[in-house]
């Protein structure tokens with residue numbers, strides 16, 4: 001793996017919810033880096049702060065204390081305009097896949113492409129169809145989400161997250177609503193596409209069955225990152 005600049009670099013990050021007497025610290029002195037092409041899985045009990053950390057990394061919440069750099073851009077004290085620009089480099093995949101029911105699979109993906117002003121509609125359609133084929137949904141391009149299985153819907157969400165070739169994909173419980181085989185298929189697909197494109201993936205999960213796709217597993221306990229170990233289940237790759 002090439003050790004170039006980290007995609008994510010976090011130093012002494014703290015986070016709090018509430019104000020005054022109700023102020024409560026949720027994240028405590030978080031430090032870690034994620035490099036291009038790495039797949040990092042974050043585990044930990046419910047309420048330990050995983051989603052909070054993921055939303056900070058995604059520029060969906062303001063950094064209050066410490067440093068969080070995404071692709072060498074500092075998010076601490078970044079204004080909304082800068083956060084919006086940084087978010088363009090990130091693909092988001094969540095448990096509730098947030099597909100629009102009145103759009104077909106292709107239109108749901110195409111919408112993400114058309115956020116780029118400089119891509120024509122014709123090109124957006126071509127890219128969306130190619131991405132849906134890559135996730136195995138070629139025959140379902142014109143289906144509406146309601147007529148697809150949970151695993152197929154999640155694959156549309158993956159296509160939508162990856163279609164703009166983001167440097168980073170953030171996934172929060174992407175397999176939670178899926179049966180064992182669909183969950184496995186979905187993460188293996190993410191892994192394959194990440195390998196092909198050098199995308200970094202940071203994935204939060206309670207699903208022990210998918211830990212082997214990670215290069216590194218980090219564990220959050222009460223707002224503290226407990227371990228940051230190489231995944232011994234996985235052989236290293238070039």
Ligand SMILES: Nc1ncnc2c1ncn2[C@@H]1O[C@H](COP(=O)(O)OP(=O)(O)OP(=O)(O)O)[C@@H](O)[C@H]1O
Nearest residue numbers: 017018026044045046047048049050051052053220
């Ligand atoms: N907007 C908020 N305002 C106040 N407290 C919050 C807010 N969001 C989360 N919390 C609290 O912060 C703590 C961490 O929540 P967070 O959602 O980050 O945990 P998590 O590890 O992702 O949990 P889960 O695995 O259940 O999704 C919890 O105690 C939660 O109740």
